[in-house]
Amino acid sequence: MKDNRIVERDVDNADIRINAKGVNVFYGDSHAIKDVSVDIPANAVTAFIGPSGCGKSTFLRCLNRMNDTISICRVTGDILLDGEDIYDKRVDPVQLRAKVGMVFQKPNPFPKSIFDNVAYGPRIHGLANTRAELNEIVESALRRAAIWDEVKDRLDAPGTGLSGGQQQRLCIARAVATAPDVLLMDEPCSALDPIATAQVEELIAELAENYAVVIVTHSMQQAARVSQKTAFFHLGSLVEFGETGQIFTNPKDPRTESYITGRIG
Amino acid sequence: MTPLVNPPRKSIHQIDARTKKRNAAEARFKAYGLAAITLGLFFLVVLFTTIIKSGLPAFTRTAVAVEMTLSPADHAAAEKQLMKTGAYQKLFVAAVQQQLRIDATDDAIQRLLGKVGGDIRAFYKENPSMIGKAHVFTLSASSRVDAYLNGKLTRETLVDSRFMQLSDLDLVDGLVDAGIIQSTFNWGFITGADSGVDNPGGAGIGASVVGSFYMMLVVLVLSLPIGVAASIYLEEFAPQNKFTDLIEVNISNLAAVPSIVFGILGLAVFIQFMHLPQSAPLVGGLVLTLMTLPTIIISTRAALKAVPPSIRDAALGLGASRTQAVFHHVLPLAMPGILTGTIIGLAQALGETAPLLLIGMVGFVARGYPTGLLDGFTEANSAMPAQIYTWAARADSAFYDKAWGGIIILLAFLIVMNIVAIILRRRFERRW
Numbered sequence: 067m068k069d070n071r072i073v074e075r076d077v078d079n080a081d082i083r084i085n086a087k088g089v090n091v092f093y094g095d096s097h098a099i100k101d102v103s104v105d106i107p108a109n110a111v112t113a114f115i116g117p118s119g120c121g122k123s124t125f126l127r128c129l130n131r132m133n134d135t136i137s138i139c140r141v142t143g144d145i146l147l148d149g150e151d152i153y154d155k156r157v158d159p160v161q162l163r164a165k166v167g168m169v170f171q172k173p174n175p176f177p178k179s180i181f182d183n184v185a186y187g188p189r190i191h192g193l194a195n196t197r198a199e200l201n202e203i204v205e206s207a208l209r210r211a212a213i214w215d216e217v218k219d220r221l222d223a224p225g226t227g228l229s230g231g232q233q234q235r236l237c238i239a240r241a242v243a244t245a246p247d248v249l250l251m252d253e254p255c256s257a258l259d260p261i262a263t264a265q266v267e268e269l270i271a272e273l274a275e276n277y278a279v280v281i282v283t284h285s286m287q288q289a290a291r292v293s294q295k296t297a298f299f300h301l302g303s304l305v306e307f308g309e310t311g312q313i314f315t316n317p318k319d320p321r322t323e324s325y326i327t328g329r330i331g
Numbered sequence: 332m333t334p335l336v337n338p339p340r341k342s343i344h345q346i347d348a349r350t351k352k353r354n355a356a357e358a359r360f361k362a363y364g365l366a367a368i369t370l371g372l373f374f375l376v377v378l379f380t381t382i383i384k385s386g387l388p389a390f391t392r393t394a395v396a397v398e399m400t401l402s403p404a405d406h407a408a409a410e411k412q413l414m415k416t417g418a419y420q421k422l423f424v425a426a427v428q429q430q431l432r433i434d435a436t437d438d439a440i441q442r443l444l445g446k447v448g449g450d451i452r453a454f455y456k457e458n459p460s461m462i463g464k465a466h467v468f469t470l471s472a473s474s475r476v477d478a479y480l481n482g483k484l485t486r487e488t489l490v491d492s493r494f495m496q497l498s499d500l501d502l503v504d505g506l507v508d509a510g511i512i513q514s515t516f517n518w519g520f521i522t523g524a525d526s527g528v529d530n531p532g533g534a535g536i537g538a539s540v541v542g543s544f545y546m547m548l549v550v551l552v553l554s555l556p557i558g559v560a561a562s563i564y565l566e567e568f569a570p571q572n573k574f575t576d577l578i579e580v581n582i583s584n585l586a587a588v589p590s591i592v593f594g595i596l597g598l599a600v601f602i603q604f605m606h607l608p609q610s611a612p613l614v615g616g617l618v619l620t621l622m623t624l625p626t627i628i629i630s631t632r633a634a635l636k637a638v639p640p641s642i643r644d645a646a647l648g649l650g651a652s653r654t655q656a657v658f659h660h661v662l663p664l665a666m667p668g669i670l671t672g673t674i675i676g677l678a679q680a681l682g683e684t685a686p687l688l689l690i691g692m693v694g695f696v697a698r699g700y701p702t703g704l705l706d707g708f709t710e711a712n713s714a715m716p717a718q719i720y721t722w723a724a725r726a727d728s729a730f731y732d733k734a735w736g737g738i739i740i741l742l743a744f745l746i747v748m749n750i751v752a753i754i755l756r757r758r759f760e761r762r763w
Contacts, residue, residue, distance in 0.1 A: 135647065137570055164650030174641035176660055186659070187649040237645070244649055 083108040083278040089143035102304040111279045113293035120299040122282045130166035131159040167241035171253040173233035175225030183225040187244035211239035231262025251281040298322045389736020392517035393472040399426035400465045416448030433505050445471035446530040471532025474729030531729035542712035549616020558627030566635040586625035593622050594686025610691040610711035619680040630672020634665035667756040674752035684716040692717050715741045
């Protein structure tokens with residue numbers, strides 16, 4: 067994953083996981099997201115790029131209704147997960163978030179043991195009936211997050227005692243353990259050093275084989291390296307959305323071109 | 332705009348005037364701080380030495396120890412008297428006379444004794460088999476003998492009165508030499524109940540310790556769950572609007588309401604309106620709960636606020652409900668702060684006197700321990716600070732020593748509670 071070359075990647079557009087149409091987000095009176103429509107494909111990485119404050123994180127948090135925790139936040143438009151409206155009255159956001167997992171900017175393991183960190187999701191969702199099943203889930207989640215070999219001998223050690231990169235992979239393992247369909251990542255590498263970043267990026271590519279991954283990033287190189295689809299946000303609007311290769315080599319909108327060549331943002 | 336010009340270069344080995352001034356200001360500020368701490372420590376030392384010096388006499392007891400044999404005939408005769416305890420007292424005086432080698436009038440011996448007749452009568456009531464057998468009674472001397480042996484009363488300061496005459500002091504010296512008057516550790520002060528106003532030697536704080544314990548039990552059982560639940564609701568679930576703002580302001584104000592106001596509220600609501608028993612630890616506990624709640628709510632909310640929001644996000648992002656996020660992650664992390672606030676609130680309540688005066692928990696209501704475990708809540712009793720207040724207000728100066736001694740016991744309890752708070756905080760503290 068170390069090469070920065072941009073290659074044309076084939077994406078199966080037929081398999082759409084999340085379908086967002088005309089989404090608007092308001093924080094009180096301010097209009098944070100303006101009429102955004104995006105299709106998130108399954109088994110691929112979709113990157114959201116854009117300058118700070120352009121609304122890409124806000125939009126990401128709409129996809130698993132994390133914005134519900136902010137009382138003044140209001141969302142209009144349709145966001146469909148596998149054809150079902152996630153803002154429907156019948157949807158319990160708690161159930162939704164089990165299907166749409168999230169990894170945050172700053173690694174935030176619980177101040178508990180590594181095992182308990184990963185086992186928390188399966189426990190509250192009742193995914194394991196026996197201790198052996200739980201052990202299996204934890205191991206496979208840690209393996210999937212490429213951290214098993216580093217922590218297998220100290221599962222009882224506190225998760226907060228790991229290094230920053232390990233903590234972030236632990237958080238990814240924790241998100242993976244609840245068996246989500248979609249994995250949202252909000253600048254997962256911004257607090258990590260280049261080596262840890264490379265490990266996490268490699269991991270993202272592997273995760274895309276099983277999940278629809280959406281990643282918000284400040285680093286255009288990162289978007290180019292890991293994603294198949296890229297969305298460029300500016301001032302709350304979606305400026306351009308397309309194949310990553312096309313966005314970085316042949317952007318249609320002059321604003322996208324200015325941003326990726328470093329003139330705005 | 333004037334162009335910026337670099338000032339001429341100066342050696343960094345030379346300290347310029349501005350830096351000197353700054354360093355001087357810093358040194359001054361440190362000196363002020365040090366002076367403040369020294370002054371504080373000095374007053375603390377003065378406070379503790381005064382309390383211990385004045386309070387220690389309460390823990391020793393000057394007692395008159397004499398062997399006495401009560402014949403069945405005497406017992407029957409005393410029980411027939413109108414003043415039964417007086418009759419027993421006379422019998423004891425006679426027993427002292429028997430062992431005395433110097434001449435003394437009965438009245439003089441009487442003056443040296445506390446009101447001991449009741450103790451003797453109670454002893455034979457409990458052990459009727461001892462009638463006719465010899466038994467060594469160790470009974471309180473009068474408070475003036477106490478003061479004489481403690482050095483508070485001297486031959487020079489003594490004023491002849493019906494309580495004590497100069498010749499009595501010779502008698503005391505003789506009795507001390509004979510080993511009849513002796514100083515012993517006063518277990519009765521720690522375990523006993525309050526005595527009558529004329530018997531300071533028999534006064535103990537034990538019953539009011541039990542009263543305080545029952546009150547604290549009520550306070551803990553009510554204020555901790557209510558306070559923590561209210562804080563969790565306000566901090567994690569309640570919408571932010573004018574109404575919750577109003578509640579918040581009112582809770583902060585409640586913490587500053589004088590305790591006597593809570594006392595009169597308790598009197599009006601719990602006793603006059605709800606007809607709960609007067610002077611009962613249950614009512615005292617309810618009043619103190621009202622007082623403690625704001626303290627617990629404020630400290631619990633501060634502890635909940637201090638938990639990083641990333642922990643809540645992490646739990647919610649995994650599909651935990653809000654309640655799960657709070658009870659699985661936020662509350663355990665806030666626990667040290669909650670415990671500290673609770674114990675500070677309890678310590679405050681333990682030392683509170685004013686509201687207890689209004690609901691009738693002043694001293695001299697409990698002559699003994701509560702009869703049953705549950706009766707401890709409803710039977711009239713006192714609490715430590717109220718007992719101390721009562722003693723300090725009594726005429727006999729020997730009660731003054733008792734008040735200081737009571738303060739030592741109260742402080743010991745507070746120190747224990749603080750140590751418990753520190754230990755609990757250490758145990759629950761986790762880093763993230």
